[in-house]
Amino acid sequence: MDVAYKMAIENGVDSLTARKVAEAADCSTQPIYLEFKNMNDLRQQVLAMIQDKLQSKVFEESFTGDPLIDLELSYIHFAAKHPQLFRAMYVEGKFGSANISDFSMEIGLKKLEESYPENGFSDEKKRNIVTGSWIIATGIGALVATGMIEINQEQMVEILTAQVNDFILNDRFSESQEESTFEEKEKRSISDMLG
Numbered sequence: 001m002d003v004a005y006k007m008a009i010e011n012g013v014d015s016l017t018a019r020k021v022a023e024a025a026d027c028s029t030q031p032i033y034l035e036f037k038n039m040n041d042l043r044q045q046v047l048a049m050i051q052d053k054l055q056s057k058v059f060e061e062s063f064t065g066d067p068l069i070d071l072e073l074s075y076i077h078f079a080a081k082h083p084q085l086f087r088a089m090y091v092e093g094k095f096g097s098a099n100i101s102d103f104s105m106e107i108g109l110k111k112l113e114e115s116y117p118e119n120g121f122s123d124e125k126k127r128n129i130v131t132g133s134w135i136i137a138t139g140i141g142a143l144v145a146t147g148m149i150e151i152n153q154e155q156m157v158e159i160l161t162a163q164v165n166d167f168i169l170n171d172r173f174s175e176s177q178e179e180s181t182f183e184e185k186e187k188r189s190i191s192d193m194l195g
Contacts, residue, residue, distance in 0.1 A: 079141030
């Protein structure tokens with residue numbers, strides 16, 4: 001498990017093949033298949049280790065004193081430090097999109113409650129605020145991880161704070177807003193341009 005965990009952190013989840021893990025552990029593949037049902041079982045256990053470390057260490061860092069903003073900054077720093085793992089988990093969904101989504105939403109809701117303890121927000125609004133935060137942090141994280149933008153922490157805090165405040169004030173994603181999909185809006189926009 002320790003070898004597979006280190007491999008996933010350093011080289012991404014694609015590095016976790018029985019042969020490569022056995023090579024790194026200096027053993028045959030037999031112990032791997034004795035310990036785990038299959039490689040998917042090993043990957044899921046590695047994911048559980050990663051989630052535990054993320055939750056107990058990475059996502060508990062304090063930068064500003066605002067738990068939700070600190071979570072977003074931690075997420076961006078994680079993307080910059082471990083771009084392959086970030087991409088495998090949060091972009092390509094190689095550890096299972098539902099699993100990562102549930103894990104991330106749970107942490108986000110906890111941090112939102114810590115930031116706004118007596119908020120009176122509905123469950124829908126809470127989820128919408130966390131979703132908005134996650135979208136913005138993922139965008140910044142992906143751009144920073146690929147070196148496409150240079151942005152300092154103060155600028156990140158300004159963007160993240162503005163986004164949270166916007167979602168609190170404007171009920172973004174609420175069911176009461178117009179239920180038009182992105183594709184429908186895009187078709188109308190292209191149709192208007194072609195006239």
